[in-house]
Every structure is written in structure tokens, then in C-alpha cells.
Amino acid sequence: xxxxxxxxxxxxxxxxxxxxxxxxxxxxxxxxxxxxxxxxxxxxxxxxxxxxxxxxxxxxxxxxxxxxxxxxxxxxx
Numbered sequence: 001x002x003x004x005x006x007x008x009x010x011x012x013x014x015x016x017x018x019x020x021x022x023x024x025x026x027x028x029x030x031x032x033x034x035x036x037x038x039x040x041x042x043x044x045x046x047x048x049x050x051x052x053x054x055x056x057x058x059x060x061x062x063x064x065x066x067x068x069x070x071x072x073x074x075x076x077x
Contacts (some may be wrong), residue, residue, distance in 0.1 A: 002066045002069060005066055007063070010064065012063075013063065016052075016056055017053070024049050026043040026045050027043070028041060
């Protein structure tokens with residue numbers, strides 16, 4: 001049972017990662033230096049974007065742990 005829950009968590013984390021990665025568009029800021037004419041482009045993501053990846057990383061680690069742990073056999077007397 002632990003293994004099935006672990007596989008579900010891993011699949012959920014990967015699919016959610018792909019969904020978040022496709023939906024979020026970074027905020028693009030373009031700055032032009034008047035002296036040199038050099039253009040600097042900055043990309044920034046909202047903090048919820050990074051917070052989601054931290055949660056997905058934790059879910060992936062817990063799922064991997066559940067898949068690779070061995071179940072203890074209980075002997076009933």
C-alpha cells in the first residue's frame with residue numbers, strides 16, 4: 001500500500017511540475033543603457049511559482065521514500 005501511495009505522489013508531482021511550468025510566464029523587464037546602448041533583459045517569476053516547486057520537491061522526496069521502504073512483516077501469535 002505504501003508503494004502505491006508513493007507512486008501516486010511521484011506521478012502527481014511530475015504532472016503538476018509540467019502544468020506549472022507551462023502556465024507561468026515570467027515578467028520581462030528590459031533596460032537600455034543610454035551611454036552604451038546595451039540592452040539588459042531580466043526575467044522574474046512570482047514567489048508562488050518558487051513556493052510551488054518547493055512543495056513539489058517535498059512531495060517527490062516523500063513519494064520516493066514510500067516506494068523504496070520495505071514493509072515489516074508482522075507475525076501474529
